[in-house]
Amino acid sequence: MAALKYSRQRESIKEFLNSTTEHPTADMVYTHVRKDFPNISLGTVYRNLNLLADIGEATKITTSDGGDRFDGRTEPHYHFYCSECNRLFDLDIDTMDHINELAEKNFDGEIEKHNIVFYGKCGECLKHIAEQTIENQNEKLSKKS
Numbered sequence: 001m002a003a004l005k006y007s008r009q010r011e012s013i014k015e016f017l018n019s020t021t022e023h024p025t026a027d028m029v030y031t032h033v034r035k036d037f038p039n040i041s042l043g044t045v046y047r048n049l050n051l052l053a054d055i056g057e058a059t060k061i062t063t064s065d066g067g068d069r070f071d072g073r074t075e076p077h078y079h080f081y082c083s084e085c086n087r088l089f090d091l092d093i094d095t096m097d098h099i100n101e102l103a104e105k106n107f108d109g110e111i112e113k114h115n116i117v118f119y120g121k122c123g124e125c126l127k128h129i130a131e132q133t134i135e136n137q138n139e140k141l142s143k144k145s
Contacts, residue, residue, distance in 0.1 A: 010048045017072030023088035079117045084125035
């Protein structure tokens with residue numbers, strides 16, 4: 001691959017990804033980067049995010065809602081996606097590096113990497129759902145009285 005030309009916009013995108021744990025969408029990155037580069041287009045942000053992912057300077061995570069999230073943390077790690085609030089979290093667990101070898105034994109090809117995302121509801125959402133359930137039950141009881 002030819003040497004990549006320096007881009008202040010790309011560097012700004014990369015700095016933002018490295019400064020947040022939010023796993024932003026391209027739209028979120030665009031909103032942030034526009035503060036410093038008001039003329040930047042959403043297409044430029046998308047192209048640069050995909051380029052950063054392609055060259056290993058960012059991680060692209062496709063979630064069940066069909067959207068892509070981006071992570072400045074490129075070392076192997078796993079994620080949790082909350083199906084209620086749509087947030088993506090880093091999981092602080094050891095990676096299973098041997099999983100690539102296991103997959104290669106059952107696949108006619110070369111495994112380069114793996115990406116694991118766990119799905120469910122985060123603690124905040126579970127708490128909120130429980131509070132709503134109690135609130136709804138209390139409303140039903142008060143209507144019966």
